[in-house]
Amino acid sequence: MVRNALGQVALEIRHLGKSFGAVQALKDVSFSIQKGEVVALLGDNGAGKTTLVRCLAGIHQPDRGDMLFNGQPVQLDNPQQARALGIETVFQDLAMVPEFDIAANLYLNREILSKNPLLRAIGWLDKAAMARQARKSLHRLNSRMPDFSARVQSLSGGQRQAIAIARAVNWGADLVIMDEPTAALGVEQSAQVNELIRLISSQGVAVLLISHNMQHVLETCDRAVVLYQGCSVADVALGDVTKEHLVALITGAAKAA
Numbered sequence: 001m002v003r004n005a006l007g008q009v010a011l012e013i014r015h016l017g018k019s020f021g022a023v024q025a026l027k028d029v030s031f032s033i034q035k036g037e038v039v040a041l042l043g044d045n046g047a048g049k050t051t052l053v054r055c056l057a058g059i060h061q062p063d064r065g066d067m068l069f070n071g072q073p074v075q076l077d078n079p080q081q082a083r084a085l086g087i088e089t090v091f092q093d094l095a096m097v098p099e100f101d102i103a104a105n106l107y108l109n110r111e112i113l114s115k116n117p118l119l120r121a122i123g124w125l126d127k128a129a130m131a132r133q134a135r136k137s138l139h140r141l142n143s144r145m146p147d148f149s150a151r152v153q154s155l156s157g158g159q160r161q162a163i164a165i166a167r168a169v170n171w172g173a174d175l176v177i178m179d180e181p182t183a184a185l186g187v188e189q190s191a192q193v194n195e196l197i198r199l200i201s202s203q204g205v206a207v208l209l210i211s212h213n214m215q216h217v218l219e220t221c222d223r224a225v226v227l228y229q230g231c232s233v234a235d236v237a238l239g240d241v242t243k244e245h246l247v248a249l250i251t252g253a254a255k256a257a
């Protein structure tokens with residue numbers, strides 16, 4: 001069910017490794033994601049998922065292996081570099097300021113400054129422009145917000161997740177990484193987030209999704225990469241596997257064919 005099989009690889013990882021002292025969090029991880037593909041990153045506790053995501057987000061630097069993004073070898077020394085390349089990560093805490101409104105959160109750390117040079121010089125924000133753009137971004141993702149001036153703390157978990165996803169794609173991300181995007185959500189809100197994931201993938205964005213929820217993975221993803229003790233041990237099309245087989249791959253009870 002690849003929705004936008006452009007056949008272009010967005011991300012390729014070859015034999016990635018990362019150690020923390022004597023702990024080899026990642027030993028040998030290789031896989032790739034095409035544009036418009038939704039790939040699940042699965043693994044038991046301690047398998048290395050967070051470490052891998054942090055390497056892709058520019059927070060950790062791998063000690064071994066290669067990362068290619070849009071065909072080019074990349075070295076991500078910090079999160080700003082990852083974002084500048086088009087890799088956005090939506091972490092579980094969503095990195096929002098609850099007291100700020102929707103637009104302020106969408107433009108967090110990327111605020112639009114006033115066009116007036118004097119006001120610009122003192123860091124004056126163009127709040128009207130941010131509000132306008134925020135409406136457009138959320139509209140593009142078919143997300144309805146009850147009140148755009150509402151503080152984020154008054155929104156539902158699903159609405160906050162939608163803002164975090166809109167923020168990620170707003171900056172022209174080619175790859176969006178999501179850490180358990182529906183873990184804290186109810187059934188209806190999870191369905192809305194799944195819709196959003198489908199929508200951005202249909203627009204050519206590659207999505208890497210970390211989830212412990214097999215049902216969610218089977219419903220949302222095209223493929224799954226399984227990490228086991230720091231190694232990528234399986235890369236399976238989800239049309240070809242059962243939930244039980246996935247669980248067996250995660251726990252090491254089954255080996256990939």
Ligand SMILES: Nc1ncnc2c1ncn2[C@@H]1O[C@H](COP(=O)(O)OP(=O)(O)OP(=O)(O)O)[C@@H](O)[C@H]1O
Pocket residue numbers: 020023024025043044045046047048049050051052
């Ligand atoms: N900063 C660190 N210092 C030392 N060891 C670490 C560090 N970060 C991760 N590890 C170790 O690396 C291994 C992989 O951890 P990681 O958090 O990447 O796994 P995970 O798959 O995300 O697990 P979980 O699902 O429990 O979050 C674990 O053994 C962990 O203890």
